[in-house]
């Protein structure tokens with residue numbers, strides 16, 4: 001994508017001059033709420049036109065070849081309207097029909113294959129309203145997979161999932177990423193830390209980083225500190241938006257913070273992690 005931009009009305013700029021490229025595998029799009037991730041994904045999924053710039057899938061271009069693009073694309077939006085009264089199997093059958101699979105026998109085979117792929121074959125005949133959050137997300141992935149897309153766009157898929165479901169879902173995406181391009185957006189660093197090699201970080205409509213995780217970690221080398229602060233000293237801290245974590249102790253706080261120089265007298269350098277780099281780029285730390 002080249003020089004992509006999006007304005008809502010005349011005032012709100014949701015995307016500013018975004019340039020991004022990706023190949024096969026899992027690609028993470030990380031950013032705080034309101035960064036513009038959903039806007040970017042909706043444009044990529046041909047759901048909404050950009051105000052400027054271009055998006056290309058090989059030789060196809062958004063706005064010109066939308067029909068062709070939709071055939072190679074699977075999309076799981078942030079809020080997928082699921083038909084609660086349908087069973088998982090009925091829902092997938094309906095989506096397959098919408099995607100143009102007219103032959104009912106072929107459709108049935110496809111639906112069963114998808115249910116197995118996301119490990120919901122045992123729940124196929126249960127109504128979606130009885131599904132857990134994780135199961136709903138997996139049926140969401142199954143619907144996106146019908147048509148065997150080369151590219152999948154998955155918007156904040158782990159929101160509202162418990163830790164166990166989150167890991168299971170991450171494993172599923174990792175497996176699916178072996179065969180195709182998957183773009184996954186999240187504001188939770190742990191969602192992409194172990195599974196994505198390449199990532200982009202967005203903040204306030206701008207792309208503030210694009211590259212690999214090891215390259216990103218190098219940016220914060222020597223800038224991460226840990227130490228204890230007395231209760232009253234916390235508010236005197238200059239770079240509070242750099243606070244990565246803050247844990248209350250009997251006498252004050254255990255602090256982890258990103259700062260160019262030693263932020264307080266007892267702070268010692270720490271080995272950087274992705275969360276530190278994310279706070280460094282977006283300044284979305286725990287404002288004390």
Ligand SMILES: Nc1ncnc2c1ncn2[C@@H]1O[C@H](COP(=O)(O)OP(=O)(O)OP(=O)(O)O)[C@@H](O)[C@H]1O
Pocket residue numbers: 008012013014031032033034035036037038039040156
């Ligand atoms: N339909 C809309 N009309 C006006 N402004 C919008 C619209 N949709 C999004 N925005 C604004 O555009 C900006 C980017 O929103 P977007 O939903 O793309 O961010 P996000 O990174 O996906 O965050 P979230 O995870 O909270 O959805 C925000 O300031 C948001 O308020």
